Amino acid sequence: MSVSPSDPRYDRAAASDDALLNAHEAALAPQGDDHAHYPLRPLVLLFVTSGFILFAATYLNRYAGQYDPTVFNEDTLPNHAAVSAPAADPVTLGKRLFNSSGACFTCHQPTGQGIPGVYPPLAGSEWAQGSPDRVIRILLAGLTGPVTVEGKTFNAAQMPSFGPSGFNWSDEKISQVLTYVRQEWGNKAPPITPAQVAAIRATIGDHPAWTSAELLQIK
Amino acid sequence: MTLASTPTAETPAAPAEVTVVETAGRVPLLLLAGSAIAWLLVSGILALASSIQLVHPDFLSGWSFLSYGRLTALAETAFIYGWVGNAGLTVALWMLGRLSGEPLRAPNWLLAGASFWNFSLLLALIGIAIGYGTAVPFFELPTVTIPILFLSYAAMAIPGVLAWVGRRRDLMFASQWYAVAALFLFPWILAVGYFMLDKIPVQGAVQAVVGGWYAQALWTVWMAPLALAGAYYVVPRVTGKLLPAYDSAVLGFWVLVVVGGFTGGRHLIGGPLPAWVASVAIVTTFLLLVHYVVVLLNLRVAWGGGGTALKFIGLGLFCYVLGGFADAVTSVRGVAVSTQFTFFDVAQTQLALYGGVTLMLLGALYFALARILGRPWCSAGLIRAHWALTVLGLAAVVICLAVAGLRQGADLNNAQVSFAAIADDTRPWLVGAVAGAAALLLGNILWALNLAGTAAAMVREELFAS
Amino acid sequence: MKNGLMLFLGLLAAMLIPWSAIVLGANHELGRQPAYYDDNDSQAYPLRPSGIAAEGEQVYRGLNCAACHTQQVRRDGYGSDVARGWGDRQSVARDYIFRANPELGALRIGPDLANLAGRKPTAPDIDDLYTLLYEGQGAMPPYRFLFQYRKIIGQRSDDALQLVGRYEPRPGYEVVPTRAAQRLAGYLLSLNSTYTYPEARAAAPAAGEGRK
Numbered sequence: 001m002s003v004s005p006s007d008p009r010y011d012r013a014a015a016s017d018d019a020l021l022n023a024h025e026a027a028l029a030p031q032g033d034d035h036a037h038y039p040l041r042p043l044v045l046l047f048v049t050s051g052f053i054l055f056a057a058t059y060l061n062r063y064a065g066q067y068d069p070t071v072f073n074e075d076t077l078p079n080h081a082a083v084s085a086p087a088a089d090p091v092t093l094g095k096r097l098f099n100s101s102g103a104c105f106t107c108h109q110p111t112g113q114g115i116p117g118v119y120p121p122l123a124g125s126e127w128a129q130g131s132p133d134r135v136i137r138i139l140l141a142g143l144t145g146p147v148t149v150e151g152k153t154f155n156a157a158q159m160p161s162f163g164p165s166g167f168n169w170s171d172e173k174i175s176q177v178l179t180y181v182r183q184e185w186g187n188k189a190p191p192i193t194p195a196q197v198a199a200i201r202a203t204i205g206d207h208p209a210w211t212s213a214e215l216l217q218i219k
Numbered sequence: 220m221t222l223a224s225t226p227t228a229e230t231p232a233a234p235a236e237v238t239v240v241e242t243a244g245r246v247p248l249l250l251l252a253g254s255a256i257a258w259l260l261v262s263g264i265l266a267l268a269s270s271i272q273l274v275h276p277d278f279l280s281g282w283s284f285l286s287y288g289r290l291t292a293l294a295e296t297a298f299i300y301g302w303v304g305n306a307g308l309t310v311a312l313w314m315l316g317r318l319s320g321e322p323l324r325a326p327n328w329l330l331a332g333a334s335f336w337n338f339s340l341l342l343a344l345i346g347i348a349i350g351y352g353t354a355v356p357f358f359e360l361p362t363v364t365i366p367i368l369f370l371s372y373a374a375m376a377i378p379g380v381l382a383w384v385g386r387r388r389d390l391m392f393a394s395q396w397y398a399v400a401a402l403f404l405f406p407w408i409l410a411v412g413y414f415m416l417d418k419i420p421v422q423g424a425v426q427a428v429v430g431g432w433y434a435q436a437l438w439t440v441w442m443a444p445l446a447l448a449g450a451y452y453v454v455p456r457v458t459g460k461l462l463p464a465y466d467s468a469v470l471g472f473w474v475l476v477v478v479g480g481f482t483g484g485r486h487l488i489g490g491p492l493p494a495w496v497a498s499v500a501i502v503t504t505f506l507l508l509v510h511y512v513v514v515l516l517n518l519r520v521a522w523g524g525g526g527t528a529l530k531f532i533g534l535g536l537f538c539y540v541l542g543g544f545a546d547a548v549t550s551v552r553g554v555a556v557s558t559q560f561t562f563f564d565v566a567q568t569q570l571a572l573y574g575g576v577t578l579m580l581l582g583a584l585y586f587a588l589a590r591i592l593g594r595p596w597c598s599a600g601l602i603r604a605h606w607a608l609t610v611l612g613l614a615a616v617v618i619c620l621a622v623a624g625l626r627q628g629a630d631l632n633n634a635q636v637s638f639a640a641i642a643d644d645t646r647p648w649l650v651g652a653v654a655g656a657a658a659l660l661l662g663n664i665l666w667a668l669n670l671a672g673t674a675a676a677m678v679r680e681e682l683f684a685s
Numbered sequence: 686m687k688n689g690l691m692l693f694l695g696l697l698a699a700m701l702i703p704w705s706a707i708v709l710g711a712n713h714e715l716g717r718q719p720a721y722y723d724d725n726d727s728q729a730y731p732l733r734p735s736g737i738a739a740e741g742e743q744v745y746r747g748l749n750c751a752a753c754h755t756q757q758v759r760r761d762g763y764g765s766d767v768a769r770g771w772g773d774r775q776s777v778a779r780d781y782i783f784r785a786n787p788e789l790g791a792l793r794i795g796p797d798l799a800n801l802a803g804r805k806p807t808a809p810d811i812d813d814l815y816t817l818l819y820e821g822q823g824a825m826p827p828y829r830f831l832f833q834y835r836k837i838i839g840q841r842s843d844d845a846l847q848l849v850g851r852y853e854p855r856p857g858y859e860v861v862p863t864r865a866a867q868r869l870a871g872y873l874l875s876l877n878s879t880y881t882y883p884e885a886r887a888a889a890p891a892a893g894e895g896r897k
Contacts, residue, residue, distance in 0.1 A: 008602045010595035011526040011586045013236060014459025017317050024455070025390050027465045041516070045467050049474070049509045056502035064495035069714035070884040072775055073760055074494035074552070083883040088724030096727070273794070276826035283830040288749025350747030356791055359749070389687045396692065403696050411704065421712050423781035427789045428711040432704065440700070476696060480703025486791055489759040491776035496711060556764050560755055560793035631793060634768035638796060642824040 090191065094180025097173055104177065107157065112185040118156045120149040123185035132178075132192050134215045136200045139174050142166060142209035158209065165206060171197040237593045240316035244323035244378075247330045248591050249674070251309040251375075252584065254337045256667050258301025259577075263660035265294035270653045274646055284348035292352045292359040293344055299357060299437070300340055300368070303576060305333070307445025310583045311398040312379045313591065314452045318395055319386040325378045332374030339367045355416060355426075356486075357434040362417040369409055376402040393468045393517075394452040397444035400476055404440040408433060424491050431500075432483035438571065439479025439507075446539070446576040449583025450518055450532050457586065458524045464516035471513030478503050478510070485546070486564075488555045497552075504550045511543035527602055531582030534610065538574025542567060557632060562645065562652075563624025570617050573659070578609070581666075588670065592677045601669040608662030615655025623648035715778045721882050730880040733783050734872070741872025744865050746786055753825070755790030756799040756876070772800040772878060777885045780878045794824050803879040814870045815846050815862055831866040834858060 005012060015023075065071025068078035098104045108114050112123035122128045127149055128135060140163035146155040162169045169177075171194040178197075182189035241248075269290040272278045279285040316323040323329070346352070346361035353359050360368065379402045383395060391399075412433040415421050421429060455462055462468065484492070484500030514536070521533040545567050549558045558564060585602075589595055596602060623645040630636040630644055720729040734742070745751075758772035766772060776799050781787040790797075802808045809817075821827035832846070837859050844867075845859040854860050862870070 006525065007595070008527045008599050009597070010589055011453075011457050011528040013456045015456050017320070017456075020452075020455050021318065021388060021390075021392055023461050024392055024465055025388070027461055028390070039466070041464060042467055042470075045470060045509065045513065048512070049470070049506070052502075052506040052509060056506060059502050060495070060498055064498040065493060067493070067495045067710075069493045069718075069778070071494050072491070072777055072884065074498055082886065086883070092725050272826065273824070276821055276824055280821070280826040281829060283748075286748060286828065286830075287826055288752040289747075291752050292749050350744075352747060352749055354746045354749045354751045354786070354788060384689065391687070391689075391692070399692060400696055403693065404700055407697075407700055411708075415708070420785070422716050422718065423784060423787055424778040424789070425708075425712050425715050426787055429708055432708050436700075436704075473695070473699070476699040477702065480700060481707060483703075483707055487789075489763050489775075490757050490789065491778050491780060492711065493714065493778075496707065499707065552763075556759075559764075560791065562792075564791065627793075632765045634765040639823040642794075 090176045090179045091183060094176035094178070095184070097169075097177045098180055103167075104181075112181070114154075116152075118154070120147060120152075120154045122181050123187065125149050125187075128181050129187050129189035131219055132190075132196055133200060133218050135178055136174065136192065136197050137204060137207075137210055137215060137218070139163065139169075139178065140197070140201055140204060141207050143212065143215075144209040145211040145213075147212040161209065163201065165208075171195075171201065237590055238317065239322045240313065241591050241593065242322075244313070244316060244326055244329075245591055247323075247326045247333060247378075248309055248313055250330065251305050251312075251333050252588060252591070252670075254333065255302055255305035255309060255584075256663070256670060258297050258305060258337075258340075259663050260660070260667060262294050262297035262302055263656070263663055265290055265297060267653070267656045267660055269294055270649065270656045273649045274653060283350070288354075289348055289350070289352065292347050292354070295357065296347060296359050297340070297344060298572070299442070300343075300360070301337070303442050303445065303572070303580070304336070304372075306580045306584060307401065307442070307449075307576075308333075308375055308379075310449035310452075310580060310587055311401060311445055312375075312382070313587050314394050314448060314583075315379045315382040315398055318392060318452075319382040321382060321385055321387075323378045324381045324385070328374045328377045332371045332377075335367060336371035336375060339364045339371060343368070353416070355430045355433070357437055358412055358416070358430065362413065365409065365413045365417070369406055369413075372406055372409070376406075392451070393462075393465070393472065394448045396469075396472050397448040397451065400472075401441050401444040401448065404436075404476075408436045408440065427487060427490065428483065428492060428496060431486055432480065435483040435485065436480050439475055439482070442572070442576050443475065443479075443539075446535070446579035446583075447514065449587075450521070450536065450579045453528050453583050453586045454518050454521045454524075454532060457526060457529055458520050460520045462517045463520060464513060467513050468517055471510045471517070474507065474510040474513070478507050482507060482546075485550050486559075488550070488552055488559060501550045501552070504547050508543060508547055511540045515540045527596075527606070528582040528586040530606060531578050531585065531609075533582075535575055535578030535580075535582060538570050538578060538613070539576070542571040542575050545570065557628035558624060559628075561624035561627040561631065562620045562649075563628060566617050566620035566624055569613075569620060574613055574617065578613075581609070588673070592673055594673060594677055594680070596669055597672040597676050598669050601665045601672075605662045605666045605669070608658045608665070612655045612658030612660075612662060615658060616652050617655075619648045619651030619655060623652070718779055718782055720782065721779060721880075723880075730882070731780055731783055731878065732875075734875045737868055737871035738875035739785060739872075741868035741870070741875075742785060742788075744869040745788060745872055748828075748869075751788040751790040753790075753792060753794035754788075755793055755797045756787070757789045758797060758799050758878075766797060769796070770804055771797040772803075774881055774885045776878060777882060779882050779884070798873065798876055800878045801876040802874045803877040809873075811870050811874060812847065814873055815866065816848065818866060818869070819846060819848065819860060820852050828866075831863055831869065833861045833863055835861060 063074040065074060065076065066078055070080070070083045071078050099110060107119040108122050109119070112121060114121035138159060140161065142161035143159035146153050160166050162174060174197045175192045175194045179191035181187065182191065268279060268285070269287060272287045272290065276287070279290070312323065312329065343360045343364040346364065347359055351361040353362065379398065383399055412429065415429045416426055420426065451462070481503035482500045484496040485504055487500070488497040490497070518532070518536045521529045521536055548554055549563070549567065585596070626644045626648070627641055630641045720731060722729045758774070758776045759766045760775035761767040767774070780799070817825070818828045819832050834854060835858065837857055841859055842861050844861050846862070848854065848860060
């Protein structure tokens, strides 16, 4: 059976496999000594490819956020200050410390009122709102003996040390709990920084528990 | 320029055109081709059903295994791994056999591999239908089926690799580069996808990067090369012309294979990943245009020729190149904001996978199967009907989905428009897409009938001859 | 090209180079991203999903809900995602670190779900979700196979859906969610990305910048 060339049922091959391979192999071979004939197309394609690569480099320089994993908006650049974790609020942390197991609230009470005759109050206390040097020393080494707070004297218990000889809290923790106390329950005193605590810690060394008389000497 | 020699006595069943490649490898190649057509029809039915569901959400909603999400996953998987896989391998292995000048060696490996590939694909589809799909675009295969698909593909690739290694000439033709790339690289990307998404999954959003890379790699180093292998072979053989820009074909090949892997972030523009992932994908999608230009410059001679194969390949070339330029344009961030997440993206996928790859494979198969069967196709009318229905169906699907997508994109970007209103706006166009899908399916059914008739005629002839 | 070995090595390099750059590069930057610990809340974000939410994620995946729904909010100014109330900010990689299979999605036939449980002013509650899944709405098909339509034995079940109109069950019958529906609802109600990470805060567009 034969089909005419225009019959759609069979696609006549105008070239054999060998002819195909031979011709294309020849096309890739050096084209002879043709000085006048310069094929333009490969050159154009080369320039076009280079152009796209140049475009790619320029675009990526501007819109890839310097390949930083924190840059989700291609219009922006990495800004590590903005994406760093914000500092935690010392008052929140201080409150957590105040109310943590076995800490301040057990004696001074969560309301800061203390227990009359036993534990002095912190709410409205002139000691708590007073000189930072005094309160820091109280926490770092503890307080022993009688102490007068808001006109009343307390001598029933000893304030434990939260420094190296006791609970060994860090400068950050002491500064946070003091900052919390100094602004809670109506208290209005400036916060305390870890640097202040560190400075006092260095000064006092391993001083035993303070007495109120000693502390009143300090401004 | 025409090629040096043309074969003499060019009649259809003349021995010059039916070589030992066809006679030795007929059964496995026909198994692959038959499976390909079966999967094309299955995926066509599934795609038609899912496109009807877009217009009538209640359609088939009572059955869990036919819910819309599963149906689209089924249609896509059957199309990519069933139709494109089998058809591409048929064309690639046959072509490698012919250009090596030797009969296809290890045909039993091919038979075994093809059987296991198609059987495990069937199991994979059942798995997706009952809810084990992975919901990764282009990679919904249930994880348990992947190892056996990997081994089946390796078995099928063996004859191709042997044909290439044992070729008579050193210098390779462009078809061979593309076919070898597809044979070697698919197992690699399948394995990487399997390990990084399923076995030792990467954390969180990085899975989206792996998924995007896999989908783009599947397109650029597997599907497109299989189609181009067929096109680069059939076009010069039928036209008898030298490919005009053949010295640049090497550039086109390497640009596709190297640059293609970088474009994976194209669908992650504006997504929850660092901006560089999308930016790299955008610039490399533009760089990939060089490949499309080279392919256009080389294969444009198909537009001048006649005959079935060149008609399909010619239209396929047009769709393929148009798809490449569409990819570049829609990856520009200012355009992506309106086309992302819309049916326009679906239209682009259809243009590339159906318009580009499928049409080129159809052309190559029209050419190849006539030789594998040793006779012309039995019905000219069915061929013309297939062509007409394919053109109409493809145009309907791509254009209707594109317009629906543009309307949807405009509506989505307007916060006042409700989703009910968006559905109303897009529905008329989606009905058009349903009609297109039906036309494509009908065309393919006619082609399957044509193949069945031709194969039956061949069997009858051999039975009476012996 | 003549040399088969060179072709093979070239192909291998062609695959390895982009894969290493993009996939391994992204994995290096984001693959071990930890949760963000907020000192003020004493809480690490994102919250780990509960067991039922993790199971529900697999139901979502098996149904391929991502075929119609995305789970990625684009930044304010790039599309209408924030204007539609789908989220206050762009989704970032850290939102997905505890998801076994992040379902980012690629089509928006339905709305984005990244922050479904965190939507303002009101997030849908479980009854809204069950009703939506049972009845369907607009382009969303009904998922009746996720529910059981059964005869009331003894007392009406606590889980039974309150349906009205044409969906109301016959007298003596009730509609109860199956385990799959409960898991799916549990998952959907765990989709909350309201917490603003430091890197998400910086994603707002700079004023007056051009965009490519």
